[in-house]
Each structure stands twice: as C-alpha cells, then as structure tokens.
Amino acid sequence: MHGDIKLLAGNNSEYLLERIAFKIGIPPTKRILSRFSDGEIRVQILESIRGDDVFIVQSTNPPSDNLMELLLLIDAAKRASASRVTAVIPYFGYARQDRKDQPRVPISAKLIANLLQVAGADRVITLDLHADQIQGFFDIPVDNLYATPIFKDFFALRGIMDPEEYMIVAPDVGATKRARLMARYFGNLPLALVDKRRPEPNQAEVVNIIGSVESKKLLIIDDIIDTGRTIAVASKALLEAGAKEVRVAATHGLFSGQAKKILDDSPIEEIVITDSLAIPAERRPERLTVLDIAPLLAEAIIRTHDARSLSALFL
Ligand code: R5P
Numbered sequence: 001m002h003g004d005i006k007l008l009a010g011n012n013s014e015y016l017l018e019r020i021a022f023k024i025g026i027p028p029t030k031r032i033l034s035r036f037s038d039g040e041i042r043v044q045i046l047e048s049i050r051g052d053d054v055f056i057v058q059s060t061n062p063p064s065d066n067l068m069e070l071l072l073l074i075d076a077a078k079r080a081s082a083s084r085v086t087a088v089i090p091y092f093g094y095a096r097q098d099r100k101d102q103p104r105v106p107i108s109a110k111l112i113a114n115l116l117q118v119a120g121a122d123r124v125i126t127l128d129l130h131a132d133q134i135q136g137f138f139d140i141p142v143d144n145l146y147a148t149p150i151f152k153d154f155f156a157l158r159g160i161m162d163p164e165e166y167m168i169v170a171p172d173v174g175a176t177k178r179a180r181l182m183a184r185y186f187g188n189l190p191l192a193l194v195d196k197r198r199p200e201p202n203q204a205e206v207v208n209i210i211g212s213v214e215s216k217k218l219l220i221i222d223d224i225i226d227t228g229r230t231i232a233v234a235s236k237a238l239l240e241a242g243a244k245e246v247r248v249a250a251t252h253g254l255f256s257g258q259a260k261k262i263l264d265d266s267p268i269e270e271i272v273i274t275d276s277l278a279i280p281a282e283r284r285p286e287r288l289t290v291l292d293i294a295p296l297l298a299e300a301i302i303r304t305h306d307a308r309s310l311s312a313l314f315l
Contacts (some may be wrong), residue, residue, distance in 0.1 A: 002053035002083040003040065005305050008045070010058035010069035015278055016090060017057045020293035024302060028216040029054075033069060036043075041276065043072045045080055054082040055125075055301050059277055060093035061254060068114065071119040078120035086123040086304060087116055088297060090276035091252045095130035095222075097204070113137035125300050126292065127276055128223045128251040132253035141311050143158065145272050145300055147251040148178065148221075150291050153187045154272060155219070155249070161186040169214040170247075171198040171234045179221040182249075192218070194234045202257070203227040206237040223249040225273065228259035229287070232266040245269045252276050262289075 006029045009017035021028045030046040054077045058070040070087060075087045094108035109130075110289040116124065117140060124142045130136065135142040155161050169192045170179035176193060183189040192211030196204055218233055227249070235246040246268050253273035255263075263271065264286035271285055278307055296313060303310050 002305065003051040004053065004081070005187070005301065006047075006049045006052045006054045007301075008054065008073055010056070010066060010073060012061070012066040012278070013057045013059050013090065014295055016275065016297065019292070020057065020298045020301065023295055023298035033071075033073075041070070042070055043068075043076045045076050048080070049068070049077060051080040051083045053084050053086075053305050055086045055088050057088040057090070057297070059091035059093050060089055061277055062093065067115070067166070070117060074116070074119040074121050084122045084294070085120055086125060086301075087121040088166055088301065089124060089126045090274075090297065092129055093128045093136055094162070098131050098134055105137060109134045110137045115158065123304065125297070125304065127274070127297075130223055132177075135160050136211065143300060143304070145296060145310070146178075146181070146314060147179050147276075147291075147293065147296075148164050148185065149313070149315065150181065150274065150296065151221075151249040151294070154291055156186075156290075159190065160217075160219070160247075162253075163187055163189055165217050166212070167192055167213060167218050169194060169213070169218050169220045169234070169238065171220050171222050175222050176221065183217070184219050190216075192238075196234065198228060202227050202229065204233050204241075209237060209241050212236050215245050218243050219248045220246060220248045220250075222248065224252045225250045225259065225263075225271070226253060226254045227257050228255065228262040230272075231268060232262050235266055235268045239267055245254045248272065253279055255279055255285065259283065260285050 004138050032044040034042050056073045060067040097108040127145045129144045159162050167190045168183040170176040170180045171194045183191050195208035247270045249272045270287050272289045274291050
C-alpha cells in the first residue's frame with residue numbers, strides 16, 4: 001500500500017485539481033509554485049508526503065513551462081520520499097510528433113515519456129492520447145482514459161443519437177478507432193470517413209469522403225481541435241456532400257491562432273469539448289459546450305489508489 005492520497009497540480013491545471021479534490025473529499029496539498037527573478041520555476045511542497053501516494057495533475061500544452069512545472073513537482077515529490085508518484089496529464093502535449101516520418105525530425109512523444117520517467121514518475125494517467133501506441137514509449141504503467149463515455153452521456157441525454165438520422169464521422173484516418181467506439185456506444189451507428197491531407201503543417205484539405213452522408217445529421221469525433229481547420233474543412237465538405245447538419249465532439253480544445261474565427265465562420269452547429277485544458281474567454285468559439293472531466297479523473301485516482309480496475313471507466 002502507498003499511504004494517503006496527496007493531490008498536487010501545476011499552475012496550468014489548478015482549476016481541475018480543485019474540482020478533483022472536492023470530488024475525492026480531501027484538500028489539495030499545499031505547495032509553492034512561483035518564479036525566481038530570472039524566470040526559473042521554484043517549487044516547494046509545504047506538507048509532509050513521506051510514504052504517501054502522490055498524484056500530480058498538469059496538462060502539458062505550450063508553453064513548455066507547463067511541462068517543466070510537472071517535472072519539477074515530480075522531482076520534489078520523489079525527493080520528499082513519496083511512496084509513489086503518478087503524473088495525471090489530462091492533455092499530453094507533444095504527442096503528435098510520435099514517429100520519424102521525415103528526415104531529421106524528433107520523436108517528441110518519446111522524449112517526453114523519457115523525461116517523465118527520469119524525473120521519477122511511477123505511473124501516468126492521461127486522457128485520449130493522440131495515439132494509443134504512445135503508451136509503449138513508457139516502461140511504467142500508463143492508463144489512457146477515454147472521454148467517449150462522457151460524450152455519449154451528453155448526447156444521449158439530449159436525444160441526439162437516433163440511428164435513423166445520425167452518422168458518426170472520423171475527420172481523418174487517425175480518428176477512425178475513436179469514431180468506431182462512439183458509433184458502437186450508440187448501437188452501431190453508420191460511420192463515414194474524411195480523407196484529409198495536410199499540404200503543410202497546420203493546413204488541412206479534404207480529398208474525399210468515404211461513405212454516403214446524404215440527408216444525415218453528423219457527429220464528427222476527434223481528439224484535438226488546434227487551429228480548427230480539420231473540422232472546418234471537413235464540415236464544409238460534408239455539407240456539400242448533402243449532410244443536413246454537422247456537430248463536433250473533441251476531447252482537447254487548444255483553439256490556437258485563428259481557431260475562433262475559423263470555427264465561428266464554419267457551418268458547424270455545435271462544438272463539444274472537455275475541460276482538459278483551460279480556454280481563455282477570448283479564444284472560445286461561439287457555439288461551444290464544455291464538459292467536466294474532473295469526475296472521471298477523480299474516479300481514476302481513487303481506483304488507482306485502491307488498486308482497483310479502471311475498466312469500468314471505459315464503459
Ligand atoms: C490530427 O491528427 C488530430 O487528430 C486533429 O485532427 C488535429 O490535431 C486537429 O488540428 P487542427 O484543428 O489544427 O486542424
């Protein structure tokens with residue numbers, strides 16, 4: 001056994017930690033996380049965590065200080081004799097560079113996995129990793145949770161998924177598995193696939209639509225919305241192909257660059273994301289719904305602490 005649960009977060013994910021701690025029913029562990037005069041990050045855990053089961057929550061989207069805060073918190077927890085340290089990473093940044101598909105490029109997802117392990121992480125809990133195989137970059141246990149059940153409950157409550165009317169769409173080949181899972185949740189809804197190409201980074205174009213979407217209402221499933229171009233060009237192409245309406249469910253909303261304008265100008269009816277990332281008001285698209293991920297993370301933390309299976313969280 002690993003002592004008591006202790007909860008910490010980096011500045012980036014403090015809003016999530018408060019809700020996770022409330023759900024679990026214990027206060028976050030007190031700590032200092034500030035900057036020295038030159039900008040270096042200063043961490044100090046202000047309570048004893050000796051022999052305890054420490055969970056550190058931090059999404060690692062840019063800037064890279066978010067990652068650095070997580071690494072330093074893990075190091076501090078390890079050196080304070082925590083019995084076990086689990087990095088809870090709702091959004092795992094740098095995951096998209098996960099293979100050497102061009103000459104002289106890094107595999108950033110592997111590098112981040114190495115850094116987390118060198119810092120002293122014993123386990124990782126994350127959410128909708130860009131590719132499941134990234135788990136294999138670690139030599140420690142990784143639990144990759146899915147937001148799909150949360151989306152399912154949300155859409156089911158609003159009666160959106162009538163199989164006569166609706167179809168699930170994968171906006172690119174990589175999203176097919178996630179889309180198939182969602183289609184299965186709703187009693188095997190039909191699936192369509194968008195054949196997307198990237199002529200250059202951050203640009204997207206639709207080459208082909210596989211499956212007939214004529215007169216259908218569509219739900220696009222993706223893991224990340226970054227510039228918004230993937231779902232904007234996909235929704236336009238799908239409506240041109242005869243679809244009645246397009247909604248989007250994506251786990252992580254980065255909304256970088258011109259995303260707000262691109263999505264506000266797009267024909268998408270509604271965008272549903274989770275709060276794995278904090279989105280400043282000025283970057284939020286107009287037709288956005290944000291679902292709470294804290295209960296899922298809290299349950300994963302409790303089950304990990306109790307050494308109970310996490311399988312029920314995937315149903
Ligand atoms: C691509 O492989 C991902 O699953 C997302 O589709 C992509 O990251 C979205 O990026 P953007 O919003 O910039 O098109």
